[in-house]
Amino acid sequence: MEKHHISSYTSHGIVLTVLLTLTALSVTIAELHLGAISVAVALLVASIKGTTVLTYFMHLKYESTFFKVMVAGVFAMYALIIIFTFFDYIFR
Numbered sequence: 001m002e003k004h005h006i007s008s009y010t011s012h013g014i015v016l017t018v019l020l021t022l023t024a025l026s027v028t029i030a031e032l033h034l035g036a037i038s039v040a041v042a043l044l045v046a047s048i049k050g051t052t053v054l055t056y057f058m059h060l061k062y063e064s065t066f067f068k069v070m071v072a073g074v075f076a077m078y079a080l081i082i083i084f085t086f087f088d089y090i091f092r
Contacts, residue, residue, distance in 0.1 A: 005062045
């Protein structure tokens with residue numbers, strides 16, 4: 001029998017506040033023109049936002065370890081691709 005999890009309105013409100021704050025941070029970073037580091041910081045903020053959505057809205061927090069490992073593998077692959085892209089850009 002599957003266990004079902006029902007999220008509270010409070011947790012949704014907290015996640016909404018976090019996501020809106022991170023969106024405001026993304027806009028602020030875009031306006032600051034930090035040079036080469038601005039893309040890395042924007043990707044970091046986007047990754048945090050994506051992780052928050054996966055964890056709470058897609059209920060990954062309450063899934064089995066297998067699904068958590070699979071999602072972590074996807075993020076590791078994503079990180080490797082981004083790192084290889086930055087190395088390609090730096091050494092051209």
